[in-house]
Each structure stands twice: as C-alpha cells, then as structure tokens.
Amino acid sequence: MAAPASQPEHIAFAYLAVQKALGKGEKTGWTIKAQDHPLSSALAALRVDEVGSRYDRTLSAVKLVTLNNGASLGTIGSLKLPEVQALAVPSSFGKGAETVYDESVRKGTEVSADKLGFALEERISGSFTAKDIFKNVAEAVATALFPGQPVKLVFYKLAIYEPGGHFEKHRDTTHADSHHGTLLIGCTPEGATTPWEDDDNDDDDDDADEGVSYAYEGGQFSIHHSDGTSSKWPVRPDSWLAFYTDLEHSVAPVTKGVRLTLQFDIYLEDDTVERAHTVASVPATKREAEGKKLKNAGDSDDDEDDTDDEDDSDAHDESKLFLPPNGGRSADEPTVPTRIVPDRLADFVPKLVAFVRSMRKAGDDTRTKSGQAKAKRPRKKSNEPRTAVFLLHHLYRQQSLLPEYLKGIDKALYEALKEADPQLNIALHPVYINMSGDEYGESGEPWSQTMILARADASHVVKTIPQSIVFIRRPGVEASLLKMQEGAEYTGNESMPTEYSYFAGAMFLWFS
Ligand SMILES: O=C(O)CCC(=O)C(=O)O
Numbered sequence: 001m002a003a004p005a006s007q008p009e010h011i012a013f014a015y016l017a018v019q020k021a022l023g024k025g026e027k028t029g030w031t032i033k034a035q036d037h038p039l040s041s042a043l044a045a046l047r048v049d050e051v052g053s054r055y056d057r058t059l060s061a062v063k064l065v066t067l068n069n070g071a072s073l074g075t076i077g078s079l080k081l082p083e084v085q086a087l088a089v090p091s092s093f094g095k096g097a098e099t100v101y102d103e104s105v106r107k108g109t110e111v112s113a114d115k116l117g118f119a120l121e122e123r124i125s126g127s128f129t130a131k132d133i134f135k136n137v138a139e140a141v142a143t144a145l146f147p148g149q150p151v152k153l154v155f156y157k158l159a160i161y162e163p164g165g166h167f168e169k170h171r172d173t174t175h176a177d178s179h180h181g182t183l184l185i186g187c188t189p190e191g192a193t194t195p196w197e198d199d200d201n202d203d204d205d206d207d208a209d210e211g212v213s214y215a216y217e218g219g220q221f222s223i224h225h226s227d228g229t230s231s232k233w234p235v236r237p238d239s240w241l242a243f244y245t246d247l248e249h250s251v252a253p254v255t256k257g258v259r260l261t262l263q264f265d266i267y268l269e270d271d272t273v274e275r276a277h278t279v280a281s282v283p284a285t286k287r288e289a290e291g292k293k294l295k296n297a298g299d300s301d302d303d304e305d306d307t308d309d310e311d312d313s314d315a316h317d318e319s320k321l322f323l324p325p326n327g328g329r330s331a332d333e334p335t336v337p338t339r340i341v342p343d344r345l346a347d348f349v350p351k352l353v354a355f356v357r358s359m360r361k362a363g364d365d366t367r368t369k370s371g372q373a374k375a376k377r378p379r380k381k382s383n384e385p386r387t388a389v390f391l392l393h394h395l396y397r398q399q400s401l402l403p404e405y406l407k408g409i410d411k412a413l414y415e416a417l418k419e420a421d422p423q424l425n426i427a428l429h430p431v432y433i434n435m436s437g438d439e440y441g442e443s444g445e446p447w448s449q450t451m452i453l454a455r456a457d458a459s460h461v462v463k464t465i466p467q468s469i470v471f472i473r474r475p476g477v478e479a480s481l482l483k484m485q486e487g488a489e490y491t492g493n494e495s496m497p498t499e500y501s502y503f504a505g506a507m508f509l510w511f512s
C-alpha cells in the first residue's frame with residue numbers, strides 16, 4: 001500500500017481510507033466500551049524503566065577519527081571542536097511523511113557516521129580497547145533495557161548545539177525493523193570544563209556560578225513519559241544514556257557554549273546482520289535470572305542489582321553505579337518508573353489468564369446451547385466475548401510488532417503470559433484508535449472509540465481473532481495515542497514513510 005506521498009498528516013488516515021475502500025460489509029475493527037474493565041487499573045500500574053544510564057569513566061578516553069583520512073579528532077572527553085565543526089551540516093528532522101529543516105523545531109548541526117568514527121582497536125588503558133569499552137556498554141544496555149535480547153550498537157551521528165540550538169519534543173526515527181533504542185554519550189570540547197567535573201555532588205544543573213567556564217549551559221535533556229511526567233537526564237562523557245526510540249525526548253535551548261552528543265542506534269540483532277558503523281554487538285543471553293525474578297514476586301528489589309553485578313566486568317567497577325534519575329536533582333522532579341514491578345506483574349498475569357479462560361467457558365456454553373437448539377431453529381452465532389485485548393505501552397513499526405522486538409513492560413507481560421499458560425493464544429497487531437461520535441465526554445476524556453486493525457490485510461486477519469472482544473483499557477496509553485494521532489509528530493533526523501511509522505500495537509488473547 002502506498003503512502004499518501006505529499007501528505008504530512010498522520011498515515012493512519014491512509015488506513016482509514018483503505019477501511020472505507022474495503023467496503024462497509026468488511027469488519028476490520030471493534031467498538032471500545034466506555035467503562036473501564038476491572039483489570040484496567042492493574043494493567044495501567046504495570047511499569048518498568050524506559051531509560052537506562054550508567055557511569056563508565058573509561059568512555060572519555062575513546063578516540064575519534066575522521067573516516068576519510070584517519071585524522072585524530074581527539075577523544076570523547078576532549079574533542080577537537082574546530083575540526084569537528086568543519087565536518088558538520090545543518091540537522092533536519094521528520095514531520096509526518098516529510099523530512100524538513102525548521103529551526104523552530106530543531107536547530108543544530110551534525111556530523112554523520114560516514115564522516116567520523118572511532119579508533120576501535122586502539123588500546124586505551126592496559127589491554128583495553130575502545131571496542132572492549134563499547135562491548136561493556138552494549139552488555140549493560142541489554143541488561144537495562146533489552147534483557148535477553150541481542151544488542152548491537154551502531155554509531156549514527158555526532159550532534160552539535162550552539163547557543164540557541166535545541167530540539168523540540170520528538171521520537172527518534174527508526175532505521176530498521178530491528179532498531180529499538182537510542183544511546184547517547186556526551187562529549188566535552190578540548191580545554192572546556194564541564195559542570196560535573198567541577199563538583200562530585202553535581203546536580204547536572206547548568207547554572208554557571210563561581211566564575212567557572214563550562215562547556216555549555218542550558219541544553220537540558222528531558223524524557224517525556226506517556227503518563228505525562230518527564231524526567232531530566234545528564235548526557236556526559238563519563239556515562240551513557242539509553243532509551244526506547246518511541247519515547248518522546250527533547251533538548252532545551254543551549255544558552256552558552258557548545259553541546260556535543262554522540263548518538264548510536266540500538267539494534268536488536270546479532271552479528272549475523274552486518275551494519276556499517278557498528279561499534280559493538282552482543283548475542284542474546286538466557287533470561288533465567290529474569291524468570292526467577294518474576295517467580296520470586298515481591299521478594300525484594302535487590303534482585304535487580306544482583307543481575308547487574310553478574311553482567312558487569314570486574315574491570316569496570318564504577319560502571320556498576322546507576323546514575324540517579326534526574327541526575328540526582330531535586331526531590332520534586334518526577335522520578336522515572338523503577339525497573340520492574342514483579343509483584344504487580346505476578347499478581348496481574350494469573351488474573352488476566354483466568355479472565356480470558358472464563359470467557360472461553362462462557363462462549364463454549366453458549367455455543368453448546370445453540371448447537372443443541374440447531375434442529376429447531378437456525379444456529380445463532382455466539383456473541384459472547386472470547387478475546388481480551390489491550391494496547392501495548394510502546395509504539396512499533398508495523399513490521400516490528402513481533403515478540404522478539406517487544407520492549408519494556410510489553411515484553412515482560414508477553415513473556416509472563418506465555419509462561420503462565422502455553423495454551424493461551426497471543427496475537428500482536430498494529431491498530432489505530434478512531435474517534436467516533438462525540439470526541440470527548442463530559443470529563444474531557446475520550447470515550448467513544450473504535451479500534452481498527454492498521455494492516456493492509458485487516459479483513460483477513462480479523463477472521464483469525466475470535467469475536468467478540470473485551471477491551472481492557474489503558475487510559476494513559478490511549479490518551480497519549482489519541483494525542484499522537486491528532487497531527488504530524490516530529491521524529492529524529494528523517495521522516496518515517498507509512499510502513500516505517502510508529503503505530504499503536506494491541507495484544508489479543510484467547511483460548512482456542
Ligand atoms: O543531543 C542529544 O542529546 C539528543 C538529540 C536528539 O534527540 C536527536 O538528535 O534525535
């Protein structure tokens with residue numbers, strides 16, 4: 001199916017057009033009932049961390065070089081600014097189906113990965129090379145955000161923000177179906193002082209005081225969570241910061257100096273797929289520790305730390321320290337959700353499975369009755385719901401909506417459901433939530449909605465799902481989704497054509 005070529009509107013409209021074209025007789029969606037399902041609030045309460053960050057002082061020493069002649073550009077902790085600036089071009093971004101340049105949304109320049117790279121094989125300390133350091137980062141990224149999944153770090157660009165430079169709230173453009181995260185490492189220009197070098201108890205605040213000349217001021221990096229909260233994170237040369245690509249984030253205007261950031265794409269794939277500019281690749285690991293964690297529900301929060309310790313190299317002791325959310329800033333800043341809530345998950349999953357099973361029973365009973373009555377009157381199709389559905393927490397490309405690419409709480413939930421009952425059917429499909437009738441109820445909350453399969457083969461797929469459905473609402477996710485569907489959204493460097501756009505995903509559950 002072709003995207004409406006020059007239309008900046010959300011591509012969901014393309015699907016709505018297709019739905020119409022398919023004819024009114026074809027059912028490709030479901031009405032969502034206004035009232036909350038009893039399991040809704042427990043579902044909404046399930047959260048895991050969406051951002052990972054860790055100190056790794058060895059990063060500062062990694063050397064950068066130009067790719068055309070291997071000339072030195074200094075290190076992450078001491079970058080040759082004029083040489084780097086000479087390679088930079090203005091940064092574009094995506095607006096719906098278009099790639100645009102607009103300084104009101106994004107003002108900055110960048111050096112792409114085909115001009116600049118790392119001296120990966122060069123020794124940094126002892127026998128350690130940059131390659132080893134990036135490998136440690138990849139392992140730690142897997143532990144923090146993609147447990148059990150293979151992780152590949154691919155250098156994408158170096159971004160430069162000078163005074164006035166900024167990037168409004170956006171999600172990152174994905175570059176492949178397997179691309180699910182972004183990793184950032186800040187750079188310091190040669191000779192510059194950074195706020196965190198100045199004070200061990202630094203608060204990542206950019207206020208210049210005591211006459212210190214910092215590399216830059218302003219430029220605060222924020223993550224905007226789907227529940228409306230946001231968290232502030234330091235981007236610096238002695239730590240890395242990673243997050244899921246569909247998480248909205250922004251860079252506040254730089255007020256002074258130059259802010260430099262290395263950006264890497266995180267792919268969930270191993271060495272069998274080759275990619276230019278790969279700096280590290282680690283294979284999938286067993287998820288035993290994670291499984292244990294779910295079973296020991298509610299035991300203690302220490303489980304998580306144990307897992308981290310196992311995964312860390314002894315040579316990088318300081319990398320065991322997680323940066324506190326908000327860079328240790330004031331208590332009134334909202335904090336990001338903590339890693340996993342195994343007790344909540346372990347409590348929720350059996351309830352959900354029991355609910356889906358109870359629907360099957362009810363459906364069976366009705367069918368038996370109508371079967372017995374068959375001789376007397378025409379067989380009535382059961383209207384009893386058989387399938388439970390809920391929206392995934394994260395957004396996915398249509399082709400990415402596969403078990404191996406699920407992220408965060410979506411992945412944890414999927415695996416816990418699989419484990420809870422192997423007989424349970426689980427289907428994942430991209431969907432579009434369509435407002436129908438009055439868009440907003442009295443409370444201002446959208447309530448009159450239809451969920452439509454956002455697939456070219458929707459009318460075929462819908463037949464594979466037992467009718468009818470019970471929609472378990474996730475109000476926060478729905479609200480942020482509807483907001484996103486209202487108009488063109490901004491994405492990283494490029495536009496995302498129809499087939500690569502972010503879509504809501506829904507998980508359908510039923511027993512055969
Ligand atoms: O420079 C940063 O800290 C992040 C910039 C960003 O979000 C992007 O370029 O997509």
Ligand SMILES: [Fe+2]
Binds near residue numbers: 170171172249492
């Ligand atoms: Fe970004």
